Amino acid sequence: MPSSRREFVRLCTLAAASIGLGPLAAQRFVEAAGKGLRPSVIWLQFQECTGCTESLLRTAHPAVDDLIFDLISLDYHETLFAAAGHQAEAALKQAMRTNAGKYVCVVEGAIPTKENGIYCMIGGRTALDIVQEVGGQAGAVIALGSCASWGGIPSADPNPTGAVGAHDVLKGKTVVNIPGCPANPYNFLGTVLQYATYGTLPALDAEGRPKFAYGQTIHEHCPRRAHFDAGRFAEKYGDEGHRSGYCLYKLGCKGPVTYANCSVQHFGDVDGAWPIGLGHPCFGCTEQKIAFRVPLHTTVEIRRPVPPDTYAPIHAPQGGVSPVATAVGGAIVGALAGAGFVASRKLSADVPPQDGSGGPPVSPPPEV
Amino acid sequence: MALSRRAALKGLAAAGMAVAGVRPAQAVTLPVRQTDALGLLYDATLCIGCKTCMVACNEANSLPADTSGSPAKLYHKPIDLSEKAKTVIKLYAQDGEQAFVKAQCLHCVDPACTSACMLGALKKREFGIVTYDPDLCVGCRYCEVACPFNVPKFEWSSAAPKIVKCELCRERLAAGKEPACTEVCPRHAVIFGKRTDLLDEAHRRLHDTPDRYVPKVYGETDAGGTQVLYLSHVPFEKVGFPALGDEPAPSLARSIQHGIYRGFIAPLALYAALGAVIYRNRRADDNPR
Numbered sequence: 001m002p003s004s005r006r007e008f009v010r011l012c013t014l015a016a017a018s019i020g021l022g023p024l025a026a027q028r029f030v031e032a033a034g035k036g037l038r039p040s041v042i043w044l045q046f047q048e049c050t051g052c053t054e055s056l057l058r059t060a061h062p063a064v065d066d067l068i069f070d071l072i073s074l075d076y077h078e079t080l081f082a083a084a085g086h087q088a089e090a091a092l093k094q095a096m097r098t099n100a101g102k103y104v105c106v107v108e109g110a111i112p113t114k115e116n117g118i119y120c121m122i123g124g125r126t127a128l129d130i131v132q133e134v135g136g137q138a139g140a141v142i143a144l145g146s147c148a149s150w151g152g153i154p155s156a157d158p159n160p161t162g163a164v165g166a167h168d169v170l171k172g173k174t175v176v177n178i179p180g181c182p183a184n185p186y187n188f189l190g191t192v193l194q195y196a197t198y199g200t201l202p203a204l205d206a207e208g209r210p211k212f213a214y215g216q217t218i219h220e221h222c223p224r225r226a227h228f229d230a231g232r233f234a235e236k237y238g239d240e241g242h243r244s245g246y247c248l249y250k251l252g253c254k255g256p257v258t259y260a261n262c263s264v265q266h267f268g269d270v271d272g273a274w275p276i277g278l279g280h281p282c283f284g285c286t287e288q289k290i291a292f293r294v295p296l297h298t299t300v301e302i303r304r305p306v307p308p309d310t311y312a313p314i315h316a317p318q319g320g321v322s323p324v325a326t327a328v329g330g331a332i333v334g335a336l337a338g339a340g341f342v343a344s345r346k347l348s349a350d351v352p353p354q355d356g357s358g359g360p361p362v363s364p365p366p367e368v
Numbered sequence: 369m370a371l372s373r374r375a376a377l378k379g380l381a382a383a384g385m386a387v388a389g390v391r392p393a394q395a396v397t398l399p400v401r402q403t404d405a406l407g408l409l410y411d412a413t414l415c416i417g418c419k420t421c422m423v424a425c426n427e428a429n430s431l432p433a434d435t436s437g438s439p440a441k442l443y444h445k446p447i448d449l450s451e452k453a454k455t456v457i458k459l460y461a462q463d464g465e466q467a468f469v470k471a472q473c474l475h476c477v478d479p480a481c482t483s484a485c486m487l488g489a490l491k492k493r494e495f496g497i498v499t500y501d502p503d504l505c506v507g508c509r510y511c512e513v514a515c516p517f518n519v520p521k522f523e524w525s526s527a528a529p530k531i532v533k534c535e536l537c538r539e540r541l542a543a544g545k546e547p548a549c550t551e552v553c554p555r556h557a558v559i560f561g562k563r564t565d566l567l568d569e570a571h572r573r574l575h576d577t578p579d580r581y582v583p584k585v586y587g588e589t590d591a592g593g594t595q596v597l598y599l600s601h602v603p604f605e606k607v608g609f610p611a612l613g614d615e616p617a618p619s620l621a622r623s624i625q626h627g628i629y630r631g632f633i634a635p636l637a638l639y640a641a642l643g644a645v646i647y648r649n650r651r652a653d654d655n656p657r
Contacts, residue, residue: 228442249442301441305433307419308443311459314469314608316448 048109
């Protein structure tokens with residue numbers, strides 16, 4: 001916890017900078033926190049692995065303790081709670097009552113819907129029930145991670161529990177999806193701090209993802225892009241190309257079709273800490289149609305191919321004609337010529353000589 | 369029986385009246401050096417081969433990527449101009465010399481394609497741009513054969529094929545924008561403007577930095593002049609621009625064709641002679657002995 005105002009301002013500036021906002025935003029963070037306007041956050045966990053929470057715990061700009069003590073008021077979070085059992089449930093009720101219509105509801109994990117949602121129950125209530133009650137009264141709902149965004153791993157075929165994302169349960173409510181497996185904590189922080197500071201939510205794309213983070217594909221900012229453009233690929237793990245840091249497309253990288261900012265915003269404050277940075281192809285965790293559906297090493301189609309780092313020659317190579325094609329063509333032409341010759345011979349022989357004069361055969365005069 | 373002089377003259381007069389209503393082919397008034405002709409100036413010494421123009425061209429013209437040069441279909445990699453690539457950056461690299469060339473329609477001042485086009489689907493319209501009207505095209509592909517720069521391309525892959533070639537982004541021009549390729553070029557290696565201004569600029573560059581260039585503006589007079597002009601540090605023959613002379617490409621064919629029909633004398637003489645032969649033969653058939 002920061003000890004001085006100076007340190008607190010520094011923290012807010014770091015937070016603003018890490019999510020791409022300017023110093024003015026940092027000033028607003030400070031002012032908002034100074035007025036005691038920390039937004040209440042209720043964090044629900046359902047069918048999940050806690051990976052998104054773990055990922056958030058490993059950020060340092062701001063560190064999670066700074067975040068939960070100074071910038072937001074984390075009123076319910078099963079992993080970070082000191083309380084347990086009835087105490088915890090009471091805290092949830094208390095936070096909802098106090099901040100009704102203003103608190104931020106964060107959903108982590110998918111919500112099972114089959115058989116009235118009995119596959120995930122907390123305190124005797126189903127996840128379905130909880131998310132409808134807590135999410136329904138929230139000022140903003142953030143679905144953190146691929147599971148909360150559309151179902152993620154629990155919804156992979158054959159989806160035995162009927163797992164769905166938060167927006168499928170909270171119909172009619174704006175749900176900010178921050179997919180990822182785990183979700184990039186900075187995209188979450190950016191969204192929360194924008195809501196805390198300005199009371200607004202970021203612009204969303206068609207999948208409900210913030211455009212500031214999911215506006216471009218991994219491929220567009222991939223540090224290995226130069227190798228793709230030059231046609232240098234790792235063919236298999238551990239080969240010369242792989243060790244040289246070549247493009248991982250042929251190993252099944254989904255970067256060209258995956259909209260996310262992992263290539264520029266790495267994880268855990270460690271430079272290079274993201275799949276491609278560690279030599280593994282992107283598996284498309286932010287894309288509902290890719291992650292847990294397309295096999296890991298299947299290559300994807302390049303949607304808008306751009307020119308490679310090679311050039312067309314001045315004179316384009318001309319297509320050659322194969323000897324077989326020449327032979328077949330020659331045989332057909334020869335057969336036709338022969339048939340024509342024979343036919344003309346037959347036709348001319350069929351014409352009876354005119355009044356036996358012995359002259360050359362002439363065709364009969366046309367009838368008028 | 370011999371055709372009388374009187375009858376022959378009568379026939380000729382009738383034929384003459386019949387054709388009087390038909391105007392003979394007019395001599396083509398060439399839009400040479402028109403002051404409002406628009407064009408491009410490409411400077412091979414400035415081009416860095418980034419191919420941004422190729423991407424922008426396909427986007428502006430809603431063309432799909434041409435993956436013909438990429439077996440895995442990973443890249444927009446045309447091996448030449450194609451129905452999916454109206455412009456291609458080519459590379460000449462031989463004997464230590466290297467030059468990029470932007471292949472595209474040169475918008476000739478007197479184009480061979482429009483001369484060969486039988487229905488006027490390809491036509492020089494405003495600003496001297498060689499434009500294409502698919503409604504008039506019959507798909508004969510004479511333009512492909514006629515073009516000395518091998519520019520027009522036929523959509524072989526389409527069931528209703530059209531001809532594809534650069535039209536100098538005429539939709540963008542109409543919207544007050546410049547062509548996509550010149551807009552995105554990061555080094556202004558290709559610039560857009562009036563042909564007269566571009567010629568002045570080209571000569572200024574040749575004059576100011578003569579060591580940089582082959583002392584020639586390709587397209588100033590070549591093939592009767594083109595509206596897309598080129599500067600290069602490598603001889604133009606090497607980078608795919610044939611020495612075509614100063615005569616417009618269609619001039620020979622045109623002089624022959626127009627010569628044949630000049631004053632409609634030759635056709636009339638031919639038809640008269642044919643008529644005379646037929647008349648004579650029929651008379652002979654009608655009165656055997």
